Amino acid sequence: MPSKKKKLSVYLSDDEYQEIRQSADKAGISFSRFAKMMCMGQTIKSIEAQRVIIELVKVRADMGRLGGLLKLWLTDKDNHATDVRMLLRELEAGQRAINRQIKELENGK
Numbered sequence: 001m002p003s004k005k006k007k008l009s010v011y012l013s014d015d016e017y018q019e020i021r022q023s024a025d026k027a028g029i030s031f032s033r034f035a036k037m038m039c040m041g042q043t044i045k046s047i048e049a050q051r052v053i054i055e056l057v058k059v060r061a062d063m064g065r066l067g068g069l070l071k072l073w074l075t076d077k078d079n080h081a082t083d084v085r086m087l088l089r090e091l092e093a094g095q096r097a098i099n100r101q102i103k104e105l106e107n108g109k
Contacts, residue, residue: 053102053106
């Protein structure tokens with residue numbers, strides 16, 4: 001049964017074809033899907049950018065867990081409270097920086 005989808009034909013030089021093929025491979029998607037997304041003006045993230053986002057999300061979660069443990073420790077003990085609060089502020093600043101980086105990567109910057 002024939003497909004109801006429309007086909008777009010484009011003439012490319014060997015160099016153009018190879019460049020598009022390499023870009024599709026970097027993004028981890030098929031040549032056809034890559035070309036379609038480009039024609040539709042959609043943002044295409046490379047596999048590396050996707051990996052970085054995943055790693056940043058993991059680091060952010062680890063920092064959140066560490067902050068939670070430190071807050072729990074503060075409620076149990078009164079020793080070194082000033083140092084721990086300073087560390088918590090640094091962790092929160094780190095989380096904000098990671099959040100900014102994740103948003104930039106998600107937006108394709």
